Amino acid sequence: MSRTERSDDRPRPRWRDSLWGVGVIALVVGAGVRLVLHGASAWPSAVVGSVPVAVLLVWWTRRRRRQDAEAVGTEPDDVPGMDRRILRGGPVPRDPERRRAMAALVDSRQERLRRNRWWAFPTLFLVFFGTSALWFASGSVGAGSMMLGLAIVFMSWLTWYNLRFDRRLSQMRGRLRD
Structure with a gap:
């Protein structure tokens, strides 16, 4: 069965839902903002300075997903898909x-x-x-x-x-x- 065909009605995971995706996005945005503010010649400090923020954001995201999953009785990986389904008015699960x-x-x-x-x-x-x-x-x-x-x-x-x-x-x- 492919990733797009699932036996249950869970939404397909997206790359930005993974903790790696969250970290990479935070790193790119943080470095981009620092480059805009300090110029392109400051790229090493922009990247190094954005790493702690990205790590903190990944930690916070992981913690929040785990807390939400424990509160509702599901897996942490299912929380982003359920949130997206709620926001977009997706189909209601049959299970x-x-x-x-x-x-x-x-x-x-x-x-x-x-x-x-x-x-x-x-x-x-x-x-x-x-x-x-x-x-x-x-x-x-x-x-x-x-x-x-x-x-x-x-x-x-x-x-x-x-x-x-x-x-x-x-x-x-x-x-x-x-």
């Missing part, structure tokens, strides 16, 4: 055990989303709009205006994404109940 695990993951995600909403939005609002106010207060109208624009765009996107994710979780929960 009762996998349905139960996905329902537990949906409940966990929705509870965490709603629990952290009360402090995350005000904190980010304060950081972005406070930074903009500080730039204006220091007399830098250009930097203040750019930060204000970034704050408006980012907070609008974050609000839209949060509501969309909550709606998708509710829709999947309803589909799992049917």
